[in-house]
Amino acid sequence: MDLSSISPTLLLASLMVAATPILLAALGELVVERAGVLNLGVEGMMITGAICGFAIAVNTGSPLLGFAAAAVGGALLSLLFALLTQIALANHVASGLALTLFGLGLSALLGQGYVGIKPPPTGKLDIPLLSDIPFFGPVLFSHDIMVYVGLALTLAVWVMLKHTRIGLILRAVGENHDAAHALGYKVVRVRIMAILFGGACAGLGGAYISLIRVPQWTEGMTAGAGWIALALVVFASWKAGRVLLGAYLFGGVTVLQLNLQAAGVALPVEYLSMSPYVITILVLVIMSADRSRAPASLGRTFHASG
Amino acid sequence: MKLTRLLTGAALALGLAGAAVADDKTKVGFIYVGPIGDGGWTYEHDKGRLAVEEHFGDKVETVYQESVPEGADAERAITQMALQGADLIFTTSFGYMDPTVNVAAKFPNVKFEHATGYKTADNVSTYSARFYEGRAIQGHIAGKMTKSNIIGYIASYPIPEVIRGINSAYIHAKKVNPDVEFKIIWAFTWFDPAKEADAATALIEQGADVILQHTDSTAPQAAAEKAGGVITFGQASDMSEYAPFPRVSSIIDNWAPYYIARTQAVMDGTWESVQTWDGISTGMVGIGEITDAVPEDVKAEALAMKAAIAAGEYHPFTGPLKKQDGSDWLAEGKVADDGTLLGMNFYVEGLTGEIPQ
Numbered sequence: 001m002d003l004s005s006i007s008p009t010l011l012l013a014s015l016m017v018a019a020t021p022i023l024l025a026a027l028g029e030l031v032v033e034r035a036g037v038l039n040l041g042v043e044g045m046m047i048t049g050a051i052c053g054f055a056i057a058v059n060t061g062s063p064l065l066g067f068a069a070a071a072v073g074g075a076l077l078s079l080l081f082a083l084l085t086q087i088a089l090a091n092h093v094a095s096g097l098a099l100t101l102f103g104l105g106l107s108a109l110l111g112q113g114y115v116g117i118k119p120p121p122t123g124k125l126d127i128p129l130l131s132d133i134p135f136f137g138p139v140l141f142s143h144d145i146m147v148y149v150g151l152a153l154t155l156a157v158w159v160m161l162k163h164t165r166i167g168l169i170l171r172a173v174g175e176n177h178d179a180a181h182a183l184g185y186k187v188v189r190v191r192i193m194a195i196l197f198g199g200a201c202a203g204l205g206g207a208y209i210s211l212i213r214v215p216q217w218t219e220g221m222t223a224g225a226g227w228i229a230l231a232l233v234v235f236a237s238w239k240a241g242r243v244l245l246g247a248y249l250f251g252g253v254t255v256l257q258l259n260l261q262a263a264g265v266a267l268p269v270e271y272l273s274m275s276p277y278v279i280t281i282l283v284l285v286i287m288s289a290d291r292s293r294a295p296a297s298l299g300r301t302f303h304a305s306g
Numbered sequence: 307m308k309l310t311r312l313l314t315g316a317a318l319a320l321g322l323a324g325a326a327v328a329d330d331k332t333k334v335g336f337i338y339v340g341p342i343g344d345g346g347w348t349y350e351h352d353k354g355r356l357a358v359e360e361h362f363g364d365k366v367e368t369v370y371q372e373s374v375p376e377g378a379d380a381e382r383a384i385t386q387m388a389l390q391g392a393d394l395i396f397t398t399s400f401g402y403m404d405p406t407v408n409v410a411a412k413f414p415n416v417k418f419e420h421a422t423g424y425k426t427a428d429n430v431s432t433y434s435a436r437f438y439e440g441r442a443i444q445g446h447i448a449g450k451m452t453k454s455n456i457i458g459y460i461a462s463y464p465i466p467e468v469i470r471g472i473n474s475a476y477i478h479a480k481k482v483n484p485d486v487e488f489k490i491i492w493a494f495t496w497f498d499p500a501k502e503a504d505a506a507t508a509l510i511e512q513g514a515d516v517i518l519q520h521t522d523s524t525a526p527q528a529a530a531e532k533a534g535g536v537i538t539f540g541q542a543s544d545m546s547e548y549a550p551f552p553r554v555s556s557i558i559d560n561w562a563p564y565y566i567a568r569t570q571a572v573m574d575g576t577w578e579s580v581q582t583w584d585g586i587s588t589g590m591v592g593i594g595e596i597t598d599a600v601p602e603d604v605k606a607e608a609l610a611m612k613a614a615i616a617a618g619e620y621h622p623f624t625g626p627l628k629k630q631d632g633s634d635w636l637a638e639g640k641v642a643d644d645g646t647l648l649g650m651n652f653y654v655e656g657l658t659g660e661i662p663q
Contacts, residue, residue: 010511018504108341114344116547118528214499214525215532219341220373221499258508262489264457269492269662 005165006259011252012139015178016147017213019251021046021205021222025149025229026236026243028155028201031074033233034161036174036193036297040096041081042202043226044103048088049074051107052211054119054217057207063122067146074203075196077103082195083302086188092299104220114217122212151244153201170194172296177302187302202226235284237292242284250280260273317400332573334358334565335392336370338495339399346522347496347542347559348372349397351421354561361566376401384409388416394572396565397421399496400465406430417577419568422467424648426579433564437467437649438474438584439615440557441518442622443593443608444539448516449479449486449557450604451537458509459490460502460519460526464662466650469521470602473654474622475518478611480656489514492662499525510536527553537599544594552586555608556594564590583644623647628655 025042032039052073056067081099084090122144130141161167172180173190181187208226210217228250236242253276260272324472336355340348355368369392374383380402387395388409394417395489397406403423408533410418412431418427421436448457461468472490479486489512491505502521506529509517517538519526524545529535530552538548540556564582571577584590593612614620625636636642653661 005512007511014504014507014511112343116345116524118547121532132494193507209500214528216499216524216528218345218497218499218523218525219343223498223500225500253539255504255508258491259512261491262509262512262514264489264659269494273492273494 003263003265005263009135009138011255011256011259012142014255015248015252017141017251018255018287019247020147020150021208021213021225022229022232022250023244023247024146024153024205024208025202025226026232026247027150027153027240028198028205029229029233030236030238030240030243031157031161031170031201032194032198033298034174034295035191035297036177036300036302037179037191037194037195038092038096038299039078039081039099039198040196040230041078041092041099041103042230043056043222043224044100044106045074045199045202046206046222046226046229047107047220048103048110049206050222051111051114051206051217052203053207054114054210055110057119057211058114058117061120063120063211064145065118066211067204070203070207072203074201074206075199077106078195078199078202079192081199082192086192086195088162089301089303092301100226108219111217111219117217119211119215119217121215122231144212146204146212149204154240154244161240161294171295177297177300181302181304187304189257191302202229205229206287232280232284235288236279237284237288237290238294239292241289245287246280246284249283250276253279278301282288331367332362332365332394332569333390333392334366334368334569334572335387335395336368337374337380337387337399337402338370338372338397339376339401339512340375340522341372342370343524344497345524345543345545347524350397350543350559351396351561354565357562358565358653362569362573366569374402378405381405381408384418385412388413392416394419394569400463400467401558417572424581426581426622429580431568431579431581433580434467435559435590436583437557437559437591438470438622439585440591440593441471441474442615443477443554443611444518444557445475446482446611447539447596447600447604447608448475448518448537449481449483450607451554451600452479452483452486452516453481454513454515455485456487456489456513457516457518458506458512458514459488460505460509460517460521461490461492462496462520463494464492466648469653469661470647470650471520472657473650475629476657477654478622488657490657490659493521495521497522499523501531502526506531508528524548540594546594549595551599552596554599555596556655558592559593560589560592562648562654563588583648586612587618629653630655630657 049070051071053066056069057063084095085092127141131137177187203212232246236246257272257275320404337509338348342352371383374380396419398421400422406418407425410427418430420432425431503525506517506526510533515536517526519541527538527548537554538552542559543556544556544558621641623642625640626638627636629635
């Protein structure tokens with residue numbers, strides 16, 4: 001065992017990379033669930049975003065355009081879910097699961113011509129001066145732009161939900177859609193907007209995997225990240241700050257366990273492999289002891305005649 | 307009563323007609339563990355399938371199913387393929403071993419071929435390639451090329467096949483570079499690009515400047531390219547999109563000749579249960595082009611080793627070798643027997659860490 005071979009600086013830096021896809025997807029799902037909609041299609045939207053972003057980035061040579069396309073792709077797919085659940089009043093759970101399966105199939109189809117191709121590299125934002133600071137430089141100031149987008153989005157979602165009128169309406173719709181409707185808010189419209197936002201965020205998360213973290217396209221490459229994001233929202237008790245904490249914790253332990261293995265720690269590998277899940281759930285369960293609960297209308301179908 | 311009999315008769319006639327139609331084409335099925343676009347293991351098996359189609363033309367029909375999870379669900383997928391009328395089914399991952407044997411017992415007229423397993427039956431053959439021969443060559447190049455003396459190894463599952471590869475690569479890296487050290491990460495997956503990329507990154511951050519892998523995607527190549535100055539090898543497939551650097555050579559699985567021969571055997575009615583384990587000598591294991599990133603002399607040595615293995619003059623597991631715990635395994639000049647290699651569950655001396663049980 002040689003723990004000194006693990007560099008805390010590099011560990012923290014790669015933690016942020018490992019956490020970003022889950023963070024992006026979970027933030028989107030947080031907003032969706034706060035509006036009272038349970039969309040289990042995160043995995044499907046992520047993988048669709050992964051291929052849309054990859055295809056556009058390869059064809060245009062611009063990773064940023066790729067990310068934009070990923071957001072659009074994810075949102076378009078989530079529109080299908082919005083139509084099913086908000087207009088056709090289909091069951092949320094079944095529609096969400098169907099969306100995941102559909103997204104996995106659709107992405108495999110779209111991606112057929114993109115196997116074995118390398119995407120254009122996404123540059124790192126080496127901020128002058130700041131990135132030269134020992135320790136903090138590499139950890140905080142020399143990432144690709146999407147890491148900062150993830151952080152900024154966390155802040156934005158938190159402010160939006162907590163301190164703005166839009167957030168208030170969104171939460172009202174999620175807590176009691178009948179009351180919100182009686183007050184004159186357009187419940188269906190609010191929810192569709194939230195679903196589209198969730199789809200766009202999931203798409204960004206997927207594209208982060210295919211354009212930066214891996215970077216290449218292969219079928220099924222999100223490998224369950226969408227489900228982890230879903231679980232994270234619940235364990236973070238629908239709070240943006242805790243989603244960030246959970247995502248970084250999960251990403252951190254994931255990277256740490258690989259590093260511990262490489263350093264030859266004498267712990268059985270199976271325990272190390274499950275540790276990200278166990279530790280993240282444990283910490284968030286302990287933190288959610290303040291009885292935060294799910295939005296009251298979560299997963300319930302709304303119709304104005306109700 | 308009459309109607310029932312009539313219907314039964316009609317059904318029988320239809321069934322016979324169906325069988326007659328099926329008979330003039332040999333149907334060959336393939337069960338894959340990953341997507342055919344993985345760029346590695348499954349991709350090469352599918353190239354073998356396409357070669358069968360090309361070779362036999364209208365005389366065969368091939369079917370395949372991708373991304374079949376190992377374990378119970380595999381049994382369902384294999385059964386379904388047998389029910390669809392496949393005459394010969396190749397199941398191409400170690401974890402399909404028991405499902406294959408189980409299904410084979412239910413379909414005595416269908417021939418089964420299981421890749422990398424060791425259980426056989428009257429209608430079940432096994433086939434595998436001596437990848438360790440290729441890994442010996444990779445190990446040699448790796449040992450010569452590493453500057454940090456740290457070689458990272460992304461392992462999949464703790465099965466003999468994978469352990470054999472680690473040992474073979476280590477023995478030959480150590481032989482040319484006594485200071486070399488292996489850092490091993492068990493990924494517990496054959497195919498998960500994000501995890502493979504993370505594992506490669508973790509190894510690189512801990513100083514590895516050579517990454518060997520026993521997982522199927524090209525994600526480690528991409529991670530190495532991003533890190534710069536790290537060399538990798540193609541696994542299962544050439545992965546030449548990353549040549550000449552970071553990918554400096556590769557082990558290529560070439561299943562096509564075997565698949566064609568076995569399909570021919572089914573057509574001729576000469577198929578028998580066999581245990582095939584071929585390597586460099588028959589071309590089942592290929593060594594991808596060694597690029598100019600490797601110094602001339604190292605390249606020459608690697609090619610000489612390849613020639614010696616092909617000619618049967620050199621065996622990668624030749625004594626003196628000890629096990630990890632220091633106990634004797636092979637005496638000077640002794641060569642490992644296939645039984646030990648097929649069931650290998652120990653590290654050789656010098657490797658650190660434990661094999662997950």
